[in-house]
C-alpha cells in the first residue's frame with residue numbers, strides 16, 4: 001500500500017545525525033513548508049518538498065492523502081511510563097492536596113505499595129483490558145510508541161503477570177509498547193526490613209525469569225532514598241546486563257541519590273527525572289551518551305521543583321521528554337501537555353521540546369534508527385496536528401490537536417468521520 005501525503009503546511013522531519021540530538025542540534029526540526037511524504041509498505045519512502053517527492057517513482061500509483069494545510073510530524077515516542085495498574089490513587093491525591101509529601105503518603109500505606117496491593121489482586125485479563133483502553137488515549141493524542149514498565153508486582157509472579165499484560169496488550173492495540181522490567185521500584189511490604197534479600201530476588205530470580213520469557217527489553221531501578229541505593233541499583237543493572245537487558249534509571253528524583261552516576265557507569269540508555277542532578281551528574285551522563293529523560297508532568301502533579309533543563313541541554317546531554325504516566329505521580333497520557341510544560345516550566349524552545357518528544361524519545365528506547373523522525377526507511381509513524389505552525393503544538397495546552405495518527409503506515413485514529421484519503 002502506498003500513500004502520498006500532500007498539502008501539509010509544514011512537515012517536521014527531524015532529519016539529522018544518527019544519534020541522540022544534543023545542544024544546538026536540539027533546535028533543528030528539519031522543516032519543509034508545503035512538504036510531502038510518501039509511505040510505502042509501512043515505511044517512509046520519500047520526504048521533502050512536494051515537487052521533489054512527487055517525482056519519486058512510487059508517487060504515481062500512490063493514494064493521495066490531503067493534509068489540509070496542517071502540520072505533519074513523527075508520532076510522539078513516550079519513553080517513560082507505568083501504564084499497568086488497577087486503580088487511580090485518589091486517596092493519595094487528596095492527602096497531597098492536604099499537604100502531605102510523596103514520601104509521607106508512601107509511609108502512610110499509600111504510594112507505590114497501594115498500587116502493588118491492587119495489581120496483585122487483579123487478573124491478567126482485567127489488567128490487559130485497562131491497558132488497551134489507556135493505549136487508545138495515547139494514540140488519540142498522537143503517541144505511536146510507549147515504553148511500559150512493570151513495578152507494581154514486586155514478587156516474581158506479579159512482575160511476570162505485569163509484563164505478560166504488556167505483551168498481550170501489544171497484540172490488541174496499534175500502540176507499540178516497549179516493555180521494561182522495574183522489579184526494583186519499591187521494597188514489597190513482606191521484605192520491608194530485608195532490602196538485601198529483595199535485591200537478591202530481583203537479580204537472581206526475577207531478571208532471569210523475565211529474560212527467559214523474553215518479556216522485557218530494559219531493566220530499570222528507582223534509585224532513591226528509602227527505595228534502592230546506588231549500590232543496589234548497580235547490582236540490579238549488572239544482573240540485567242547479564243541477561244541482555246539494557247539499563248534505565250529513575251535518578252535524582254526526590255533526593256540526590258547517585259542514580260545518574262550509576263546510570264552512566266552502566267551505560268544506561270536513559271537516566272530519568274533528574275530533578276536534583278548536579279554538574280558532576282550531567283558530566284557523567286554526557287560522557288556515557290545517556291539520554292536525560294525529563295518528565296515535567298510528574299513535577300506538575302506533585303508540585304515539586306522542575307529539573308534544570310536548560311543546564312542539562314547546555315551541558316551537552318541529549319534530552320527526551322516523556323509523560324511518566326502512572327497513578328501516583330503523573331496521571332497524564334498527553335504528550336502535547338508535556339510539550340507545554342517543557343516550554344513554559346523547563347524553558348525549552350518549542351523546537352527543543354519537539355525533538356525531545358520524538359527523535360530523542362526514540363533514542364531513549366534504543367529505537368533511534370527506526371523511529372522518531374520522518375526519514376527514508378524509517379517506520380511510518382506519523383501524526384497530523386490541526387495547526388498552521390508547529391509551535392502551536394506547545395502553545396495551546398490542555399487539549400488535543402491530533403487530527404489523525406498513522407502507525408506503520410496505517411491510519412489508527414482520525415477525528416474525521418471521513419477517511420483522510422481521497
Ligand code: NIG
Nearest residue numbers: 112222250298324326328329
Ligand atoms: O516515576 N518514582 C517512581 N516511580 C514513579 C511513581 C510511581 C508511583 O508513584 O506509583 C515516578 O514518578
Ligand code: FE
Nearest residue numbers: 080082250324
Ligand atoms: Fe517513573
